[in-house]
Amino acid sequence: MRMVDIIAKKRDGQALTKEEIDFVIAGYTNDEVPDYQMSALSMALYFQGMTTEERVNLTMAMVESGDQIDLSDIEGIKVDKHSTGGVGDTTTLILAPLVAALDVPVAKMSGRGLGHTGGTIDKLESIEGFQVELDGETFNELVNKNKIAVVGQSGNLTPADKKLYSLRDVTATVNSIPLIASSIMSKKIASGADAIVLDVKTGSGAFMKDMDDAKELAEAMVRIGNGAGRNTIAVISDMNQPLGFAIGNALEVKEAIDTLRGNGPEDLHELCLTLGSQMVYLAGKADSIEDARAKLEDAISSGRAIEKFKTFIASQGGDASVVDEPNKLPTAAYKYEVKAKETGYISEIIADEIGIAASMLGAGRITKESEIDLAVGLVLQKKVGDKVQKGDTLVVIHSNQEAVDEVEVKIQESYSISTEIVEPKQLVYGVIDK
Ligand code: URA
Numbered sequence: 352m353r354m355v356d357i358i359a360k361k362r363d364g365q366a367l368t369k370e371e372i373d374f375v376i377a378g379y380t381n382d383e384v385p386d387y388q389m390s391a392l393s394m395a396l397y398f399q400g401m402t403t404e405e406r407v408n409l410t411m412a413m414v415e416s417g418d419q420i421d422l423s424d425i426e427g428i429k430v431d432k433h434s435t436g437g438v439g440d441t442t443t444l445i446l447a448p449l450v451a452a453l454d455v456p457v458a459k460m461s462g463r464g465l466g467h468t469g470g471t472i473d474k475l476e477s478i479e480g481f482q483v484e485l486d487g488e489t490f491n492e493l494v495n496k497n498k499i500a501v502v503g504q505s506g507n508l509t510p511a512d513k514k515l516y517s518l519r520d521v522t523a524t525v526n527s528i529p530l531i532a533s534s535i536m537s538k539k540i541a542s543g544a545d546a547i548v549l550d551v552k553t554g555s556g557a558f559m560k561d562m563d564d565a566k567e568l569a570e571a572m573v574r575i576g577n578g579a580g581r582n583t584i585a586v587i588s589d590m591n592q593p594l595g596f597a598i599g600n601a602l603e604v605k606e607a608i609d610t611l612r613g614n615g616p617e618d619l620h621e622l623c624l625t626l627g628s629q630m631v632y633l634a635g636k637a638d639s640i641e642d643a644r645a646k647l648e649d650a651i652s653s654g655r656a657i658e659k660f661k662t663f664i665a666s667q668g669g670d671a672s673v674v675d676e677p678n679k680l681p682t683a684a685y686k687y688e689v690k691a692k693e694t695g696y697i698s699e700i701i702a703d704e705i706g707i708a709a710s711m712l713g714a715g716r717i718t719k720e721s722e723i724d725l726a727v728g729l730v731l732q733k734k735v736g737d738k739v740q741k742g743d744t745l746v747v748i749h750s751n752q753e754a755v756d757e758v759e760v761k762i763q764e765s766y767s768i769s770t771e772i773v774e775p776k777q778l779v780y781g782v783i784d785k
Pocket residue numbers: 516525530531532534535
C-alpha cells in the first residue's frame with residue numbers, strides 16, 4: 352500500500368477501505384507517514400468528506416493507536432458524558448454525583464482546562480486534599496463501592512488523534528465535521544465508556560456557532576458511536592451566553608454544591624436534568640426519560656445527591672466539610688461590582704468575551720504550562736432576558752489583583768442592554784438519538 356495512492360483516491364472522491372485507513376493511522380502514529388502526506392490527505396478529507404463507515408473506521412483506528420481503558424471490572428453500564436465546550440460549563444461536577452446517587456457507575460477520566468477556566472480536574476483541586484491521581488485498582492474499587500470516582504488523564508490515549516489534531520490546527524483542516532466527530536469519539540471510546548451522552552453546544556460561545564453545523568456534528572457523532580457499538584445520544588444546547596452564573600474554578604464548585612441542593616441557576620439545573628435523564632436511561636436505571644428525570648429530581652430534593660458529593664470528595668482524600676461550609680474554598684482577596692450603565696433588558700452576553708475576562712483574572716490557562724488561580728472568576732447577576740435598572744450589578748468580579756479596569760471593560764463590552772422586552776434564550780434545542 353502506498354500513501355500517495357490513498358491520497359489520490361480520496362482526492363478523487365472515493366471512499367477508503369478499513370485497511371487503507373488502518374495503514375494511514377498506524378503509519379502516521381509511528382512516524383512512517385510524514386506530515387506532508389498526512390496534510391494532503393487531511394485536506395482531501397476536508398473537501399471530499401467521509402462515509403459513515405469511513406468515520407467509524409477512522410475513529411477505531413485512532414482508538415487502537417494507543418492505550419484503552421478497561422472498565423470491565425466495574426459493575427453496570429458505564430455512561431460517559433462529553434461536552435463540546437462552552438463558558439462556565441459546570442455540568443460534569445454536578446452530573447457525576449447526581450447520577451451516581453441513582454447507582455449509575457461514574458468512572459470518569461477528566462482533563463485540565465485550556466482557555467477560560469480549568470477543567471473538572473482543576474475545579475476538584477480547589478477542594479483541600481482532593482487527590483486526582485488514583486491507581487487503576489483503587490479507581491475500580493471506589494466506583495464499585497460508591498459508584499463514583501474521577502481521575503486525571505494518564506496513559507497514552509489516542510496518540511494518533513493528538514498528532515493529527517496538532518497537524519490539522521496548522522493546516523486549516525480543523526473545521527471538518529467528519530474529522531471533529533472522529534476525534535472526539537475516539538477519545539470517549541478509548542476511555543472505556545459503554546454508552547455516551549454528548550452535549551453539543553451551539554451559539555456565539557460554542558465551537559459550532561451555527562445550529563445546522565451543531566446538528567450535523569451531533570448526528571455524525573451519534574452515528575459513529577452507535578456504529579462502534581456504543582449506545583450514543585446527543586443533546587443540542589445553547590451557548591449564546593455563559594451557562595449558570597459562575598465562571599472560575601472554586602466559584603463553580605460552589606455553584607455545583609448549590610445545584611446539587613436544588614438551589615442552582617435555573618439553566619444549569621435544567622441542563623443537568625436533561626443530560627442526566629439520558630445518562631440514567633442509557634444506564635438502564637429508569638424505564639423512560641420521564642422516569643429518569645423524576646428520579647433525579649428526587650435525588651436532589653431528598654438530599655441524596657449532595658450526600659453523594661460528600662462521599663465522593665471524602666473517598667478521594669478531600670475535605671468534604673466544604674460542602675456545608677463553602678467559605679473554606681479558595682477565596683479571592685477583592686470583589687468588584689460591574690454596574691449597568693442603562694435601564695432595560697439584557698439582550699446579549701457574549702460568552703466568549705466573558706470567558707476571556709475570566710482568563711484575564713487568572714481563572715484559565717493561556718498555555719498548557721500556565722498556573723491558574725483557583726479562587727478568581729466572575730459571578731453573573733443578570734442573564735439574557737433579565738430586566739435591569741441603571742446602576743444594578745451585572746457581574747461580580749472575584750480577583751486577586753487590585754486593578755481590574757481591563758476586565759471591567761471586557762465585561763461591559765460583552766453585555767448589551769435593550770429598551771425592548773427580550774425573551775429568555777431557549778436552552779435545549781433537541782435530542783439526537785439515531
Ligand atoms: N475537539 C476535538 O477533540 N477534536 C477536534 O477535532 C475538534 C475539537
